[in-house]
Amino acid sequence: MIETKLRERTCEAVKTLYGHELNPGAVGLEKTNREITGDFTIVVFPLLKLSRKSPEATATEIGTFLQQHMPEIESFHVIKGFLNLVLSDHFWMKFLSKNMVNPDFGFLKSRHERPVVLEYSSPNTNKPLHLGHIRNNLLGFSLAEILKANGHKVIKVNLVNDRGIHICKSMLAYMKWGNNETPGTTGLKGDHLIGKYYVLFNKNYKTEVHDLIEKGLTEEEAERQAPLIVEAQEILLKWEAKDPETVDLWKRMNGWAYDGFDVTYRRLGVDFDHIYYESETYLLGKYLVMGGLEQGVLVQKEDGSIWADLKDEGLDEKLLLRADGTSVYMTQDLGTAQLRFDDYHPSSMIYVVGNEQNYHFDVLKKVLARFGKEYSEHILHLSYGMVELPQGKMKSREGTVVDADDLMDEMYQTAEETTRELGKANELSDDDAAGLFKTIGMGALKYFILKVDPKKNMLFDPAESIDFNGNTGPFMQYTYARIQSLLARAGSAGYLWEDAVLPVQTPLLPLEKEAIKRLYQFQETIITAGDELSPAIVANYLFDLAKGFNQFYQELPVLKEADQQKVLLRIWISRFTGDIIKKSMKLLGIEVPERM
RNA sequence: GGCCCCGUAGUUCAAUGGAUAGAACGGAAGUUUCCUAAACUUUAAAUAUAGGUUCGAUUCCUAUCGGGGCUACCA
Known part of the structure; x- marks a missing residue:
């Protein structure tokens, strides 16, 4: 992963510039804040003891070193003690084309002999x-x-x-x-x-x-x-x-x-x-x-x-x-x-x-x-x-409990009512409709529970039924279903996106780049969730992913775009996003419907 | 009494010691002859209190106030 490389190169920079050894784990590397240009940020305040220079000078020197030694870095800029690094479109395109068809993307290879027993x-x-x-x-x-x-x-x-x-x-x-x-x-x-x-x-x-x-x-x-x-x-x-x-x-x-x-x-x-x-x-x-x-x-x-x-x-x-x-x-x-x-x-x-x-x-x-x-x-x-x-x-x-069976019944009923009100069950057979209500109802319930940090107490108010809008399971499911519908249209429109080859030089719009970046983050999400034993980390990632995609989808035409390379690029982003939504939902034990 | 956990918008949740504390629901105002409006856009609104450590604290430490749990010859 690029993060590892950034940490290692930063250590080299510190060694070369200031003559101090630094542990890669000690590098203050984070994702760049949303409002600021950049992909990764290195916080240099802790390094001032080693550089004996001002925050700005230290950040600039390290930034210059990194840019010279890492082709992935296109540019950098410094705000106070924050060194903001911009990766090249080329890097993101390479990531996209390499991983979008990899079914194991994000999953780590088995590396443990002895099992974990989980009660x-x-x-x-x-x-x-x-x-x-x-x-x-x-x-x-x-x-x-x-x-x-x-x-x-x-x-x-x-x-x-x-x-x-x-x-x-x-x-x-x-x-x-x-x-x-x-x-x-x-x-x-x-x-x-x-x-x-x-x-x-x-x-x-x-x-x-x-x-x-x-x-x-x-x-x-x-x-x-x-x-x-x-x-x-x-x-x-x-x-x-x-x-x-x-x-x-x-x-x-x-x-x-x-x-x-x-x-x-x-x-x-x-x-x-x-x-x-x-x-x-x-x-x-x-x-x-x-x-x-x-x-x-x-x-x-x-x-x-x-x-x-x-x-x-x-x-x-x-x-x-x-x-x-x-x-x-x-x-x-x-x-x-x-x-x-x-x-x-x-x-x-x-x-x-x-x-x-x-x-x-x-x-x-x-x-x-x-x-x-x-x-x-x-x-x-x-x-x-x-x-x-x-x-x-x-x-x-x-006897003052919310019974598990009753609650699941209620979730099913609410899913049915809402879906029928929206007229989305009209074209479905009874069996398909019943399956959809179950998927949506259980999705809402499971996401509602799992999005909260496991360690924290949480409140459930039976009087206010679990929501289907906003940061909810059905929101993710809807985003997924919409992507599947888009892909079906792309197929019938004759786009051979599955075998297409995209030039890695394609320049990216900000929304496109953001969308690819979020997909990239799936890998570290899995690792962090595993280290912290927290499904909530996956849920938070999912919401960010789906929310961001909906924005992308709202602002940019996919199939109606004139530039054919852009059409392919956006189909790729959509299809990869759908894939990761499904995988993430599976990590939470939640199913996704092909249409809803 | 002792030990442990928790206090963030009206409500439910976010934020490895880092930049202007993010969302969602609810409130207010918008977007459909346009790939699914379960969507998108704009807007008002919060770190319980007082100290301390730090270049920097919602986060770490101390005290106070408030809530919960454990302290069973229950599981």
């Missing part, structure tokens, strides 16, 4: 997926695509939290009030049926706690002594003891949940290479904990419970095994990490998990380190922000 989704089988899970799933899937584009081998794994006290709560409520109803008898999606009982448990539990407090118990006592929670704990004990009846019900109810999840996953367009079940890893976790106790890195209290004491590392004591011998979340996560490492020997293990679990992952890494597991250093928690509603946080227990 995302991680549902609990006691309730259906909600908007928070949607963010998780979309982030996970998109990150996998981005890492692959960076040349990594990615194993997508899902860890199903299929056991634990929370599952027992749903089971207990079902046993008490379920009347043997099933997804079949109720017509409810399996995960929704189970969610109903989870909410029911919590409602009744709350009442019990309330009553006990009335009778004079403290809140803590009431929460621990309420009959429902005591019963749920008994069920967990029975389950860990493999009581046949308990295990049967557990299997039946989890089966319903899986059926429901499958439908949601398929609709979201996400998938996994390997599914781990907590019920299959918690025993390994227990084993590790017992081993840690023998090693002397854990402590056992009088009641038999086992803890990690992390106080000397700035954390607290953490329970790893309950007094009754049953395991907790951390227990199974220790086992899962070990199993995953044994299965794949990955170079890193990335966990896409919400930032409310930052502490959990701190502890996980530290405990594994105490066990002497070197892979603990390669555990990476991609801690994404919560999706908040105007009223605050979503709570499954209280």
